[in-house]
Amino acid sequence: MPGITIASDIGSRDWLDRAELHGSVSDPLLDTMNFLNEVTHRHPDAISFAPGRPYDGFFDTEQVFTCVRRYLDHLAEQGGSTEDVRTALYQYGPTAGLIRGIIADSLRADEDTDVPAESVVVTVGAQEAMLLVLRALITGPDDVLLVSSPCYVGITGAARLLDVAVRPVPEREDGFSAADLETAVLAELANGRRPKAFYVVPDHSNPSGNTMGPEAREELLDLARRYDFLVLEDSPYRQVSPGTPLPTLKSRDRARRVVHLGSYSKTVFPGARVGFVVADQRVRDAEGGEHLLADELAKIKSMVTVNTSSLSQAAVAGALLGARGRLSQLNAEAAAHYGATLREMLRQLDARLPADRREALGVRWNEPTGGFFLTLRVPFRVDDALVTTSAQDFGVIWTPMTHFHPGTGGHHGIRLSISYLTPAEIEEGTARLARFVEAQCAAL
Incomplete structure (x- = not known):
C-alpha cells in the first residue's frame, strides 16, 4: 500500500524497535527513580539524601x-x-x-x-x-x-x-x-x-x-x-x-x-x-x-x-x-521527629559550611520549616553523571534539581531529603557532602 513499508522479515522478528513504542518510555523523566535506585545499589556504603520515604522506625509489624x-x-x-x-x-x-x-x-x-x-x-x-x-x-x-x-x-x-x-x-x-x-x-x-x-x-x-x-x-x-x-x-x-x-x-x-x-x-x-x-x-x-x-x-x-x-x-x-x-x-511523634531531623540537617550544614565559607564558595540553601526536603544551590552544574561521581568518590548521594524542572532549569540545584536518615547518618552525610562541594568548587 502507498506510504506503508512492510519489512521482509517482519514475521520472524523477535524484538521491538523503541521508535514503535510511546515516546514516554524514552523520556529521561521516567528514568529518575530507576537511576537513583541503580546508583544506590552500586554504592551501598554511600549515604543517600535522595529517597523521600518515611523513617522506618515508626513502623511496627x-x-x-x-x-x-x-x-x-x-x-x-x-x-x-x-x-x-x-x-x-x-x-x-x-x-x-x-x-x-x-x-x-x-x-x-x-x-x-x-x-x-x-x-x-x-x-x-x-x-x-x-x-x-x-x-x-x-x-x-x-x-x-x-x-x-x-x-x-x-x-x-x-x-x-x-x-x-x-x-x-x-x-x-x-x-x-x-x-x-x-x-x-x-x-x-x-x-x-x-x-x-x-x-x-x-x-x-x-x-x-x-x-x-x-x-x-x-x-x-x-x-x-x-x-x-x-x-x-x-x-x-x-x-x-x-x-x-x-x-x-x-x-x-x-x-x-x-x-x-x-x-x-x-x-x-x-x-x-x-x-x-x-x-x-x-x-x-x-x-x-x-x-x-x-x-x-x-x-x-x-x-x-x-x-x-x-x-x-x-x-x-x-x-x-x-x-x-x-x-x-x-503523626504527632513523626512530625516532631522530622522537625528535629530537619533542624539537625540545617545545623550540620552550617557547621560544615559556615556563612563566610559558603559565601566565598557561592553556596546557599533554604531553611524549610517542615517536610522532607531542602534545596542546596551550588556554583557548578550538576547532573546524573556528577551524582555517580559523588557516590563513588565521596560516598554521598543526592538528587539533581534538573529532574524536577519541566523543560530546562535546575542545573545548579541539589535536592536533599532528610526523612529516612538517623542523626548519625546526617552528621556523616553532611561531612561527605561538604567535601564533595568543596572539591567541585575548587575545580571551577
Missing part, C-alpha cells in the same frame, strides 16, 4: 493487624453481618472506594474541610489520583496543565504518559507568585490554548521545601475563579511537619475550584498504596443532568485499576479510626 481488626470491628458495630464483613475484606469492592465516609470524616476533623463522602474517590496512591484527574480534565492539544516549577515528577510523568501539554510557572526562591501564574495564564490564552488546571504542593513542597503563605493562597484561589481553571492541591507533608499547618486550599475553597489530592503514604504507611481525591465539582451533561466530578473519575478508575485494594483500605481506615480521624494526632 503488628500495627497492620491491629488496624485491620479495628476496621472489621467497626463494620460489625455499624450493623454489618459476618458475610458483609468478609465481603468487604476479600472482594473487589466499589470502584470509588470502601472508606470514603471515613476519609470525609477525617477531613472534617483534621482539615476543617466539609465535603460529602460521594465526592471522594479512593485511589492507588496519590499517583493514580493525578492520572485520573488529568485524563478527565484534559480533552485535547489545546488544553494545558500549569505546574509550579520545580515540581514533583509524578505529575509531569503522568502528563507525559497522557500526552498532556505542560506549562511550567517558575517558583521564586521565596515561593509562589500569583503574578507569575497570571502571566502564564494570559500567555496561554493569547496563544489560543486553555489552561485547565494548576498543580501545586502548597505545604513544604517536593522538591524545594517551600510553603505558600496565607496571602498567596487567597490570591491563587482568586485567580482560579477569575480565569476559570482548577487548582490541583497535593499536600502530603503537612501532617508530618511540626507546628500548626496553614489551612489547605480546599478548606478555603468557596467556588469549588480546588481538586484535593491526598495520600496516606507519609501519614500512615507507604506500603498500603492508598490515596484519594476530593472532586466535588459539579458536571452537567447535555440532557441537563448533574453529577460530581468524582463520579467521572470513578468511571476512569474502573478501566485502570478497577478498585483500590480492600485490604489496604482496611488498614488505613483502622489507623484513621484509632485516631478519631485526626492524622495530626496519629
Whole structure:
C-alpha cells in the first residue's frame, strides 16, 4: 500500500524497535527513580539524601493487624453481618472506594474541610489520583496543565504518559507568585490554548521545601475563579511537619475550584498504596443532568485499576479510626521527629559550611520549616553523571534539581531529603557532602 513499508522479515522478528513504542518510555523523566535506585545499589556504603520515604522506625509489624481488626470491628458495630464483613475484606469492592465516609470524616476533623463522602474517590496512591484527574480534565492539544516549577515528577510523568501539554510557572526562591501564574495564564490564552488546571504542593513542597503563605493562597484561589481553571492541591507533608499547618486550599475553597489530592503514604504507611481525591465539582451533561466530578473519575478508575485494594483500605481506615480521624494526632511523634531531623540537617550544614565559607564558595540553601526536603544551590552544574561521581568518590548521594524542572532549569540545584536518615547518618552525610562541594568548587 502507498506510504506503508512492510519489512521482509517482519514475521520472524523477535524484538521491538523503541521508535514503535510511546515516546514516554524514552523520556529521561521516567528514568529518575530507576537511576537513583541503580546508583544506590552500586554504592551501598554511600549515604543517600535522595529517597523521600518515611523513617522506618515508626513502623511496627503488628500495627497492620491491629488496624485491620479495628476496621472489621467497626463494620460489625455499624450493623454489618459476618458475610458483609468478609465481603468487604476479600472482594473487589466499589470502584470509588470502601472508606470514603471515613476519609470525609477525617477531613472534617483534621482539615476543617466539609465535603460529602460521594465526592471522594479512593485511589492507588496519590499517583493514580493525578492520572485520573488529568485524563478527565484534559480533552485535547489545546488544553494545558500549569505546574509550579520545580515540581514533583509524578505529575509531569503522568502528563507525559497522557500526552498532556505542560506549562511550567517558575517558583521564586521565596515561593509562589500569583503574578507569575497570571502571566502564564494570559500567555496561554493569547496563544489560543486553555489552561485547565494548576498543580501545586502548597505545604513544604517536593522538591524545594517551600510553603505558600496565607496571602498567596487567597490570591491563587482568586485567580482560579477569575480565569476559570482548577487548582490541583497535593499536600502530603503537612501532617508530618511540626507546628500548626496553614489551612489547605480546599478548606478555603468557596467556588469549588480546588481538586484535593491526598495520600496516606507519609501519614500512615507507604506500603498500603492508598490515596484519594476530593472532586466535588459539579458536571452537567447535555440532557441537563448533574453529577460530581468524582463520579467521572470513578468511571476512569474502573478501566485502570478497577478498585483500590480492600485490604489496604482496611488498614488505613483502622489507623484513621484509632485516631478519631485526626492524622495530626496519629503523626504527632513523626512530625516532631522530622522537625528535629530537619533542624539537625540545617545545623550540620552550617557547621560544615559556615556563612563566610559558603559565601566565598557561592553556596546557599533554604531553611524549610517542615517536610522532607531542602534545596542546596551550588556554583557548578550538576547532573546524573556528577551524582555517580559523588557516590563513588565521596560516598554521598543526592538528587539533581534538573529532574524536577519541566523543560530546562535546575542545573545548579541539589535536592536533599532528610526523612529516612538517623542523626548519625546526617552528621556523616553532611561531612561527605561538604567535601564533595568543596572539591567541585575548587575545580571551577
